[in-house]
Amino acid sequence: MFKLLLCCLVVSGAYAINHGTQAADFEAYMKKFGKVYTPAEKNNAQFYYNYHKNLIAQQNALADRKASSYRVNENQFSDIRLITFAARLPEARYPTTSFNVTPITPIEVAPPEFDILSQWGIELVAQDQGTVCSSSWAYAVARSIQILNAIQVGNFTPLNNSAQALIDCAGMGNGCTTQVPQIAFDYLTQNGALLLNEADYPATNTDSQQGMCKPQMPPSAIKVDSYGTIPDGNDALLMRYVASEVPVIVEYNPATFGFMHYSSGVYVPPVRAQASSSQFLVVVGYGHDTESDLDYWLCLNSFGDTWGEKGFIRIVRSSTQPIAKRAIFPNSLGTIATTPSTPTTTTRATPITP
Numbered sequence: 001m002f003k004l005l006l007c008c009l010v011v012s013g014a015y016a017i018n019h020g021t022q023a024a025d026f027e028a029y030m031k032k033f034g035k036v037y038t039p040a041e042k043n044n045a046q047f048y049y050n051y052h053k054n055l056i057a058q059q060n061a062l063a064d065r066k067a068s069s070y071r072v073n074e075n076q077f078s079d080i081r082l083i084t085f086a087a088r089l090p091e092a093r094y095p096t097t098s099f100n101v102t103p104i105t106p107i108e109v110a111p112p113e114f115d116i117l118s119q120w121g122i123e124l125v126a127q128d129q130g131t132v133c134s135s136s137w138a139y140a141v142a143r144s145i146q147i148l149n150a151i152q153v154g155n156f157t158p159l160n161n162s163a164q165a166l167i168d169c170a171g172m173g174n175g176c177t178t179q180v181p182q183i184a185f186d187y188l189t190q191n192g193a194l195l196l197n198e199a200d201y202p203a204t205n206t207d208s209q210q211g212m213c214k215p216q217m218p219p220s221a222i223k224v225d226s227y228g229t230i231p232d233g234n235d236a237l238l239m240r241y242v243a244s245e246v247p248v249i250v251e252y253n254p255a256t257f258g259f260m261h262y263s264s265g266v267y268v269p270p271v272r273a274q275a276s277s278s279q280f281l282v283v284v285g286y287g288h289d290t291e292s293d294l295d296y297w298l299c300l301n302s303f304g305d306t307w308g309e310k311g312f313i314r315i316v317r318s319s320t321q322p323i324a325k326r327a328i329f330p331n332s333l334g335t336i337a338t339t340p341s342t343p344t345t346t347t348r349a350t351p352i353t354p
């Protein structure tokens with residue numbers, strides 16, 4: 001009897017302590033990620049936060065035992081459930097026509113590993129699309145052009161291009177839902193629009209809908225002449241383009257616990273995801289990870305620089321799970337406008353007919 005009582009006292013004591021720690025952890029989480037809730041929201045948020053904390057511990061225990069090649073951590077999405085996360089990044093919808101041109105010819109033989117950014121020492125801080133607007137299509141386009149432009153003009157601490165200008169001006173009302181990179185490339189190549197700097201057109205990533213397009217006469221901006229595409233599943237061609245220093249955007253399904261909370265290592269997606277969502281990533285390199293003995297693609301995401309490996313994710317490179325999906329890239333850039341009236345910025349490359 002005495003033993004039984006003691007046991008329960010100990011257990012309930014542990015529960016109280018555990019409960020207190022949990023509450024403190026959640027308060028720290030709220031502070032770290034700037035979360036503000038109504039009391040009702042807070043209950044839910046705390047529930048999912050604790051739920052994810054357990055899953056995170058389980059996944060990292062697997063990684064500790066080398067039974068998994070990647071780790072996870074709490075982040076800005078830990079207070080919502082996976083299906084909410086998936087719903088906020090709805091599956092992309094594509095236009096039926098494309099203005100892609102026959103792209104530049106990539107190098108024939110890609111080296112075993114390559115990293116566009118480290119090749120040139122390009123300094124790039126991953127940007128944050130926020131948690132309520134599915135705008136990776138715009139961020140990926142802005143970033144792919146930024147990288148290509150940095151290489152072409154030899155400025156390796158490039159100004160950030162404005163994703164928000166693309167969301168507002170090219171989004172066609174779907175800027176925060178199902179929009180795709182091609183629409184941004186069409187806007188930039190078919191309408192003669194220039195890609196603005198973030199300084200001239202700042203981000204507003206807490207809005208869940210695209211804003212009104214604010215036309216600008218930019219003091220400096222980038223002209224995009226044409227874009228190219230890669231057939232689905234053709235990872236070998238994708239590799240040749242990346243090795244040719246072309247950052248390539250791919251559509252990826254982020255609707256898994258592992259992607260949602262990814263923090264490091266080589267991410268291996270489950271064979272079947274629970275939902276179909278769309279996140280656009282910029283493939284900037286590839287290589288081999290000696291720790292896990294896995295080949296990977298190095299991809300830039302737009303979940304900020306505290307998500308993943310400083311905002312990047314290494315995704316397993318394998319013939320059974322090809323990454324080339326709706327792959328698209330800036331093919332050639334025009335002259336940079338130094339003043340709004342520079343006429344050379346409106347010249348366009350003649351599309352080559354295949």
Ligand SMILES: *[C@@H]1O[C@H](CO)[C@@H](O)[C@H](O)[C@H]1NC(C)=O
Nearest residue numbers: 125126127128157158159160
């Ligand atoms: C570009 O954006 C990143 C991430 O938001 C930021 O840290 C960096 O300071 C920006 N760079 C410039 C030149 O404004």
